[in-house]
Amino acid sequence: MTAAATPVPSPATAGERPGARLARSRRNAELSLLVLAMALVAAYGAMVEANVLDTVTPSFWVPAAALSVVFLGMHLVIRFLAPFADPALLPAVALLNGLGVGFLHRLDLAQATPAERAELATFAGIGGRQLAWTLVSVMLAAGLLALMRDHRSVSRYAYTLGLAGIVLVMLPAVLPPSISEINGAKLWVRVGGFSIQPGEFAKLALLVFFAYYLVRKREVLSLASHRVLGIDFPRGRDLGPVLVVWAISLLVLVFEKDLGTSLLYFGMFVVTLYIATERVSWLLIGLVLFFGGAYLAYVLGEAVGGPFANFYLRAEIWLDPFGDPYDKGYQLVQGLLALGTGGMFGAGPGGGQPLLLPEVQNDFIFAGIGEEIGLFGLSALLVIYLLIVERGLRAALAVRDSFGKLLAGGLAFTLGLQVFVIVGGISGLIPLTGQTTPFLSAGGSSLMANWLLIAVLLRVSDAGRRPVTGVGGKVTRPSGGPPEQLHGAPTEVIRP
Amino acid sequence: MPELVITVARFGFLVLLWIFVFTVVGVIRRDLFAGARSGRLVAAPRSVGASTGQATARPAKVKRGRAAHQLVVTAGQLAGTRITLGEAQITIGRAEDSTLVITDDYASARHARLVPRDGQWFVEDLGSTNGTYLDRAKVTGPTPVPLGVPIRIGRTSLELRP
Numbered sequence: 001m002t003a004a005a006t007p008v009p010s011p012a013t014a015g016e017r018p019g020a021r022l023a024r025s026r027r028n029a030e031l032s033l034l035v036l037a038m039a040l041v042a043a044y045g046a047m048v049e050a051n052v053l054d055t056v057t058p059s060f061w062v063p064a065a066a067l068s069v070v071f072l073g074m075h076l077v078i079r080f081l082a083p084f085a086d087p088a089l090l091p092a093v094a095l096l097n098g099l100g101v102g103f104l105h106r107l108d109l110a111q112a113t114p115a116e117r118a119e120l121a122t123f124a125g126i127g128g129r130q131l132a133w134t135l136v137s138v139m140l141a142a143g144l145l146a147l148m149r150d151h152r153s154v155s156r157y158a159y160t161l162g163l164a165g166i167v168l169v170m171l172p173a174v175l176p177p178s179i180s181e182i183n184g185a186k187l188w189v190r191v192g193g194f195s196i197q198p199g200e201f202a203k204l205a206l207l208v209f210f211a212y213y214l215v216r217k218r219e220v221l222s223l224a225s226h227r228v229l230g231i232d233f234p235r236g237r238d239l240g241p242v243l244v245v246w247a248i249s250l251l252v253l254v255f256e257k258d259l260g261t262s263l264l265y266f267g268m269f270v271v272t273l274y275i276a277t278e279r280v281s282w283l284l285i286g287l288v289l290f291f292g293g294a295y296l297a298y299v300l301g302e303a304v305g306g307p308f309a310n311f312y313l314r315a316e317i318w319l320d321p322f323g324d325p326y327d328k329g330y331q332l333v334q335g336l337l338a339l340g341t342g343g344m345f346g347a348g349p350g351g352g353q354p355l356l357l358p359e360v361q362n363d364f365i366f367a368g369i370g371e372e373i374g375l376f377g378l379s380a381l382l383v384i385y386l387l388i389v390e391r392g393l394r395a396a397l398a399v400r401d402s403f404g405k406l407l408a409g410g411l412a413f414t415l416g417l418q419v420f421v422i423v424g425g426i427s428g429l430i431p432l433t434g435q436t437t438p439f440l441s442a443g444g445s446s447l448m449a450n451w452l453l454i455a456v457l458l459r460v461s462d463a464g465r466r467p468v469t470g471v472g473g474k475v476t477r478p479s480g481g482p483p484e485q486l487h488g489a490p491t492e493v494i495r496p
Numbered sequence: 497m498p499e500l501v502i503t504v505a506r507f508g509f510l511v512l513l514w515i516f517v518f519t520v521v522g523v524i525r526r527d528l529f530a531g532a533r534s535g536r537l538v539a540a541p542r543s544v545g546a547s548t549g550q551a552t553a554r555p556a557k558v559k560r561g562r563a564a565h566q567l568v569v570t571a572g573q574l575a576g577t578r579i580t581l582g583e584a585q586i587t588i589g590r591a592e593d594s595t596l597v598i599t600d601d602y603a604s605a606r607h608a609r610l611v612p613r614d615g616q617w618f619v620e621d622l623g624s625t626n627g628t629y630l631d632r633a634k635v636t637g638p639t640p641v642p643l644g645v646p647i648r649i650g651r652t653s654l655e656l657r658p
Contacts, residue, residue: 345506373513
């Protein structure tokens with residue numbers, strides 16, 4: 001019993017060695033990484049000007065400086081509001097976002113005539129608009145961090161958010177195509193001069209609901225009935241929720257004509273279910289259901305057409321992009337050619353021909369950037385995405401409550417899945433769909449939703465890494481009081 | 497712009513990009529390896545840790561070397577998990593607020609608890625459906641738990657270790 005008198009902070013929660021008294025917040029590491037990221041963004045801007053304009057203008061640093069101010073502000077917000085948050089998340093996201101802004105600015109430069117270039121203001125063009133959206137998104141993320149001091153508090157609004165999520169998903173499907181359809185996919189709501197992609201926000205809302213629902217139901221859903229090939233399969237009557245989400249995502253596929261969005265929602269649910277129950281059978285059931293559904297849509301698209309025709313067309317282009325390279329397959333073929341032109345090391349920032357690519361500012365930004373930084377640079381970007389996802393999953397492991405685990409795990413996975421869907425699409429691995437590339441693509445909705453996602457991950461990782469006991473001599477509750485009983489201590493959910 | 501400068505800058509940028517990646521990896525590396533040791537968990541109420549550095553009241557009579565310091569899960573899904581024992585009771589069950597949350601189909605929500613009294617731990621069944629067993633005997637009332645004797649709950653088996 002002598003050990004009980006001086007317990008050490010739990011290594012699982014503090015993320016530190018047993019015996020380490022001071023849990024380190026590592027905010028300074030975050031700051032230095034952020035400085036490095038911004039230096040990269042500034043270097044990118046300078047090289048773009050050197051290649052496109054043949055000279056580096058004295059104001060090349062302005063977008064990078066504006067971004068630095070925004071991200072430094074976010075860093076300070078984290079320092080005060082979530083001091084134990086993960087140090088790698090913000091710099092990684094800031095670099096992607098900064099390179100996105102840099103690339104869009106590069107498109108502006110390439111499109112503008114020499115006379116216009118001189119007057120290209122900081123917030124003009126798609127690059128400038130993206131810069132403004134970044135500012136708004138980071139402010140929203142900071143606001144969310146300030147409002148949500150404890151991630152568990154959002155579980156109170158789980159049902160409201162779930163309903164809001166479903167409404168947001170369904171909204172573009174029921175609106176007339178004149179409002180909601182862009183390039184064949186009904187994913188938008190156009191109000192005035194803005195087009196909003198409600199599905200991006202639905203992701204977050206639905207995930208909160210899934211996490212809350214599965215924490216409640218996971219005992220039932222992990223009950224096993226049959227054992228086939230060493231895998232426990234769930235009982236038939238427990239298949240209800242997964243079938244409902246499957247049906248909804250198929251409806252999305254049919255009515256919004258977008259495979260990526262549908263894959264994203266369904267994958268999100270299945271993976272959260274898997275994290276909650278630890279049953280591999282759910283993954284198998286999910287994969288079988290999704291591929292079955294997609295194949296069915298393909299067959300129906302060929303035979304019936306109608307609402308399935310769009311998906312059938314996309315699948316046909318995917319199977320043979322060079323079958324009709326000047327019309328239907330034009331976009332994908334140009335993307336593949338751009339990636340091929342880039343080769344190993346790329347043409348250098350500003351050295352490519354991104355304007356030949358349709359939708360290079362949105363869906364094909366990865367191909368556009370790839371032409372200029374090559375496989376070597378693209379793999380660095382993919383590794384950065386991977387690190388962000390890894391940090392999210394790490395936060396899920398470290399946090400102690402099940403809701404936080406499911407929320408962070410699900411969000412991290414969703415981000416990874418979205419990158420997979422779009423990068424897989426432009427590289428010809430899966431049928432191309434109109435997903436945005438997180439943090440790179442032009443567009444306010446995507447940027448805002450993804451920054452909110454990062455804010456939630458930061459909050460959860462802060463909760464996970466925060467030491468349970470007082471930090472650096474700071475005592476969390478007045479000493480000398482009666483010892484709290486265990487029910488006052490946080491639950492330790494122990495998983496093997 | 498001279499061609500040479502542009503070429504150098506082009507490759508320099510790519511190298512810098514990867515340097516960033518590896519710096520991020522370096523920053524998070526510690527965290528990754530710290531996670532490998534997270535099999536140990538400490539079951540202590542918050543305030544006990546908060547008052548470290550002060551003279552805390554120690555339990556009066558402790559037979560050194562014989563006292564249990566750890567609760568180890570020896571069989572079941574959580575096998576290998578260790579909990580460092582404090583002065584607070586340990587609740588075991590499927591309920592989320594248990595100290596040791598076991599996901600065992602045969603465990604009840606609030607299955608059993610371990611209570612320390614004068615340096616000796618007692619196991620007590622909390623009215624579980626399938627019962628708690630100390631070695632082979634079914635636990636009916638608070639029963640002292642000797643070191644190294646398995647407490648069985650469903651498919652899970654726990655032991656006190658010094």
